[in-house]
Amino acid sequence: MNRIVAALVLAGAAIAAARADTYGRHERVRVQATPGIEIVGRLDPAAPASLLAARDVKYFNRQGGMWVRFTIDNGGVLAGSRLTLERPLIRDQKRRQRDGSIEHRPLVALALCIGRAPIEAALSLSERSGYTAPLVLGAPEIARLGAVDAAREYTIEPSCGGSAELPLAPAAAERTPSAVPAPRGSRRFSCDGRQYCSQMNSRAEAEFFVAHCGPTQMDGDNDGIPCENDSRW
Numbered sequence: 580m581n582r583i584v585a586a587l588v589l590a591g592a593a594i595a596a597a598r599a600d601t602y603g604r605h606e607r608v609r610v611q612a613t614p615g616i617e618i619v620g621r622l623d624p625a626a627p628a629s630l631l632a633a634r635d636v637k638y639f640n641r642q643g644g645m646w647v648r649f650t651i652d653n654g655g656v657l658a659g660s661r662l663t664l665e666r667p668l669i670r671d672q673k674r675r676q677r678d679g680s681i682e683h684r685p686l687v688a689l690a691l692c693i694g695r696a697p698i699e700a701a702l703s704l705s706e707r708s709g710y711t712a713p714l715v716l717g718a719p720e721i722a723r724l725g726a727v728d729a730a731r732e733y734t735i736e737p738s739c740g741g742s743a744e745l746p747l748a749p750a751a752a753e754r755t756p757s758a759v760p761a762p763r764g765s766r767r768f769s770c771d772g773r774q775y776c777s778q779m780n781s782r783a784e785a786e787f788f789v790a791h792c793g794p795t796q797m798d799g800d801n802d803g804i805p806c807e808n809d810s811r812w
Contacts, residue, residue: 595602600694602724603731608714609739610651611697613689616662617737618653619712620693622727628719631702632710637684638668638792640770645791647670647685649704653713664689671794672703682707683794688775698723711724785809 583722608620633649645668652661674682674809689749691700693716694729700720721727728734768784770792780784785797785805 585624600696600724600735601726601728601731602694603734604711604727604729605732606735607691607733607737609692609737610662611665611692611739614662616651616653616660620691620716621712622715622716622724624718624721626715626728629700629702629717629720630710630715631689631704632708632713633704633706635663635705636772638671638685638705638794640792643769644668645770648689648706650683651713661759669701674701679798684796692739693724694772695738696724697739708715756796767773776809779806779809782806782809 602622604622606620606622607617631651635779636647636649638645638647643668646665647668648663648665650661650663654660668688669686669688672684672686674684682705684705686701686703689700689702691698698720700716702714705810715722719759722778768787770788773788773792774795774797776785776797780796782805788795789798790806796803800807
């Protein structure tokens with residue numbers, strides 16, 4: 580019992596110490612995977628959400644749920660500068676661009692190490708180029724870290740005790756199931772690569788594909804109602 584109490588006290592002290600750290604505007608962040616990878620993160624308390632620049636983003640189906648495969652590139656020239664990961668899809672986010680097109684940004688959870696603080700972050704993946712830092716940590720993640728001094732840079736090296744992937748915290752586990760189940764009544768449908776209304780057999784099937792099968796061409800006005808002009812139903 581004394582050992583358990585001591586362990587809990589030490590864990591609490593470590594968390595408190597990590598939260599007491601003051602971080603700079605930019606910090607090196609380690610993605611906790613096997614193997615891991617270090618990338619530059621911009622800490623922006625004004626950003627409402629967090630974003631990760633990724634390459635080769637692909638949706639795929641695994642055991643009835645939607646997953647995402649993507650590659651992180653830290654811009655290095657040595658071996659280990661790229662890492663490809665697969666994660667369950669939390670939500671498919673849509674962003675309308677200035678040219679009127681729609682950008683799909685899958686939301687996934689990743690274990691990160693910033694300074695001495697291991698956190699589970701919900702990150703929107705974007706394939707757009709030109710980001711100053713490949714990772715932007717917004718208000719939800721910074722609230723779990725501590726203070727940010729925009730006048731400082733690269734103050735704390737990531738040191739969370741190894742590069743192995745961290746287990747999901749309970750809250751993250753609740754919002755990130757290992758497989759996203761299809762809604763009841765739609766189990767007869769499955770993601771098979773179809774994208775167009777002409778390939779659908781019913782409105783229910785079109786709604787399933789838009790909700791669970793990644794980017795499609797069935798909701799052009801982005802109002803959540805697919806195939807509105809299909810005269811078959």
